[in-house]
Each structure stands twice: as structure tokens, then as C-alpha cells.
Amino acid sequence: MNTVALARADEVTDLVALLLDHADAGAGTPEEITTVAERVALACLGDNHLWQDLRFASRAELSALMGHWFPALVAKNHADMKWKKFLYKQLCEREELFICKAPSCAVCVDRPICFGPEDA
Template sequence: MSTALQLLNNREQFYARLPPIAMASNEEWLACMVASWCVGQGVLPDYLGLEPEQFSQLKQAYFQDQPLPEQAPSGSQLDFSRMLEKEDLVNLLRRYSRADTLEMDWVIAIIVAGCLGSDHLWQDLGLWSRSQLSAMLQYNFPELAAKNTQDMKWKKFLYKQLCEAEGLYLCRAPSCNVCIDYPKCYGSEE
């Protein structure tokens, strides 16, 4: 069996051991990300990118019967200090968030940590498909997600929102439809 297939099977086995969860909610998406993280998939760093206290609260709320490591099993050591946009991303997501809850802080911190990865955001987060990421963003940030009218890749979309908020328009094409990089921003991620 290939290593990739073995990781997928391990992730699904871990996920199956979790208590039943509500579908289409943060609990489901967090469970998918944790299952992937525990088998070394995605790029989320130690504590899933959360502060240690937040990680403890997350474990207590949803995973108290599961032995979760604190260090990233993948050995991912992302350096948050190199991410100049961290605070801007947090503020963007907070501005559009549905509710100001402890859970929302976890979701925002994990998404921002995933933005440090070099792959598609859903893969960097350890979600199982782009449609899961889309559903999670629509659920938590409905107004922001609704702005993505042309289905731009989510990480590019978030950074584009930051640029536009600063009045920066780096693309030289008059519209996305005529840009030679169109497939990089709007192509399939599967």
C-alpha cells in the first residue's frame, strides 16, 4: 500500500473513532483537520496553530477522549514571525465572522496558520476537499465568502481581499478573464 493511501486510511480511522458530530458545522471541519494533522497531513504547526491554552480548550470541548499530540506530527515548523499579514488576515476574518465565540477564534487562528503553507488552503489545513473549505468559509464568514463570485481559489481570494483593502491592485490585466494566469487563480484544485 502506498504511503499516501496509508495516511488517508489512518486519517479516516482516526476520524471514525471520534464521537458522532453534527454535519456541516465547525465541529465536523475541526475533526477532519485534527484527523489529518494527527497523521501528518497538512502544514498546521504545533497546537494546530493555536495558542497552547486555545488548544487545551479545543481538546476539552471536542476531543477530550482522544489522545492528541501537542506537537505537529508532520514536524511542520511554520514561522509565524515571517508572516507580515497575520494580523491583517485575522482582522479580515474577524470582520466578516458570523459570531464572536471562542470557537470562532480557533477557526480563524487555524485558517491563518494554513495560509503559511504552499499548497491549496484546503490541503494545507488538512481538510479532505475544497468543497469542505468552501462550506466552512460560507458557514463562518458568509459575507466574505459571498464576495468570491467567480470561485477564485480561497487562499488567493483572501490575499486579494487584503490587497484591495489597502488599495493595491497588482494584476496588470484589465480583468481576470483575459489574464494569462487565470488557471492559477480559478482552475480546479482537486
């Protein structure tokens, strides 16, 4: 792990746990599933969109990866929230921390940031 990842190790651990809790056991071996979860979690530490930090060509590639390895999370992301925002929102909800600015996404002023297009 790099210095940033070490400083944020608890965050990575929480993200990996979230991903593993929603993994499809039939998607691959336990080692493969864990590796994918760890790579996604580490990429969440990046400054760009998650698909960019994973070096994918588009968000569609990330969504395909998520659909294969973590279909239960895809099902939860029914409104197609940007993946990094969605994963962190899931972590907050697990801890019963509701820090959103509005009672629902539909009325939130940040909706374009969470659900808008992801420009390269």
C-alpha cells in the same frame, strides 16, 4: 506559533482581521470564531492549496467551513476564486494595492491559476 508564522506575524494578523470582519456572529462563540480565523490564517502560510494545508479531503470542505463561519467572504467570492488567492487579493484591495496583471480576471493570463481545478 512556529518560526515561519512568527516571521510573518503581521500577515497572520491581517488575515485574522479580514476573516473576523466577515464572520457570522451567530456561527459560534466569539472565541470559536477567533480560533477558526486564526487557524485559517495560519494555514494560509502553507505551501499547498488552503484546503490541503487545513488537512481537508477537498476544497468543498473548505468552502463549507467558509460558508458557515465567514459567509460574507463567500458572497464576495462569487466567481469561486481559489480561497488562498482570494484572501490575499482581499488584503491587497484593503490596502489599495492592485497588483493584478489585468484590469479584470476575465482577461488575465493567470486566470487558470486562480480559478482552475485544484489537483490533489
